[in-house]
Amino acid sequence: MKTVRCSIIGFGAIGQGVAEVLLMKREYLESIGLDVRVVAVVDSKGATVNPDGVDLADCLARKREKGTVALEKLTGLEVIKSVEHELVIETTPTNIKTGGAGLQNMLAAFEMGRDVVTSNKGPLAMKYRELVETAKAAGCRFRFEATVGGSMPVINLVNEVLAGNNVRSIKGILNGTCNYILSRMIEEKASYSDILAESMELGIAETDPSYDVEGIDTACKLVILANAIFGLDATYRDVGVTGITKITPEALDMAYKNGHVIKLIGEVSRDRIHVAPRLVPINHPLAVGGTLNVASVDTELAGEITVTGKGAGSIETASAILSDLVAIYRDC
């Protein structure tokens, strides 16, 4: 049995999802020879630390009751620097202007020789090359399947399962909120603002929805794909971005009568990174509804391979983090 000591830095929906998944999967992890022990959990108010392993059920209960997991005044950065562990699970909120605390946390983790698995897009959309090179120089593993498409596998699908197959382009729907709004506008023949209001009530759109509806979230995910799959050195600034705020029910209706839906499509290739509303034939694999995400990978040998799945959700995203954790520690 190999012991993997890890920290969970950021204890919002996704960090809590990770804790729940680790509780659910203890037996499975032991069956593949891994004793995964969380030695620290950190949120914005402080940390819980126990070198022998914190009680995750306690952490979840305390977070629910008191709004914080904190038992001592320690930041993520301090935990990363002072607590002995192998893996930092970085799930702090994304910040695409500066990379935020996540960027500092990841760089510090590599400096301390710790591996990183993350769902945090900001640092990768801003400083991909620096992060990957710092990890490599330190001999650390760095995986981030959860940053793109939640539980829908894209990065590991292409880099592992489709190994050897040149990828010409990837295009898809990478934001569930936009997909929900456009799908509902067709179903209800309702305006953008009406359905946006509905989405906020349902918790599908954020109180400030601009990050989603203006295409920024999709753009960040494309940058990560551009760097991780096409080997580019792109940042958010290299993406042409148009959102969905100006789409009318009339435009959707006219498209539908001609056998098409309008979707916010992100596309990335070696030459171009681009987000914009586009017409998609109704029976095309990209024409999925609801909050689903979808990515169509155009490969040299295998043609188009399309994958569809839930792009968000705490347990779903945590499952991508689990896969990355398993991939790092299973065979070595």
Next chain:
Amino acid sequence: MKTVRCSIIGFGAIGQGVAEVLLMKREYLESIGLDVRVVAVVDSKGATVNPDGVDLADCLARKREKGTVALEKLTGLEVIKSVEHELVIETTPTNIKTGGAGLQNMLAAFEMGRDVVTSNKGPLAMKYRELVETAKAAGCRFRFEATVGGSMPVINLVNEVLAGNNVRSIKGILNGTCNYILSRMIEEKASYSDILAESMELGIAETDPSYDVEGIDTACKLVILANAIFGLDATYRDVGVTGITKITPEALDMAYKNGHVIKLIGEVSRDRIHVAPRLVPINHPLAVGGTLNVASVDTELAGEITVTGKGAGSIETASAILSDLVAIYRDC
């Protein structure tokens, strides 16, 4: 650079696709440290053998001109037993009654300590457990992504990318010929027999189409999924099978008017392996047209993950064989 000596046993469409892909990917394989050298190519008339590596372009040209690659009278089994190599690429025609030559070839390969990568469903649908246990006892690697869904990744997707995620069921369209026939029957409001005739002319259906249209091919693929993913010990005889030969254009039309298509759906779970025509909502991820294959994996943590791709084609299937080859030799 690690040298991987391999044989190609079976030089029909898929075997030739493997030769073409290995020629195309020589540089890529070298870039990941692999010198893949084909030391023997075998078809039903005989073999070409060269311990230093045969000329694959020559083999392809000879096959095209003379109908055979044979330069000497050796069977696949004799090559496997007498020529030194690490990997047997088994691409002989499938036989679901006895497992055919493929079964003997694979067992002999393991006895000789050779790894096997295959696209040949028959042996796996008949003798999965025996093959896997023989491989394991001999310390050999055994991979078969190409047996299910051609280039559409399913087995490696679930067992590697979704590691740790319990799979509750897999359902999908696993036969492109049936999908083509049903899609065309709707488009043309034409009868099963008319579209079957068209499919034969186009080479999409075989001269004897029963293996496809009666659901046997789908059933074999389900058996492989049942064994490889759910850990069962199933054979073709455990599958409930209904084909598409009795579907009428009227039934398809009525379904369509109610927002559905009829598809030949294979479904596998721990409790049930089953193939039958089923209604699928038009906007459902399983409702893909043409000759596409699709598989929807219902997972415990990530919900449904659906993958769509080309289920057949020599280069497409060879690309799945390439991925398996890379997975075996890249990191060890």
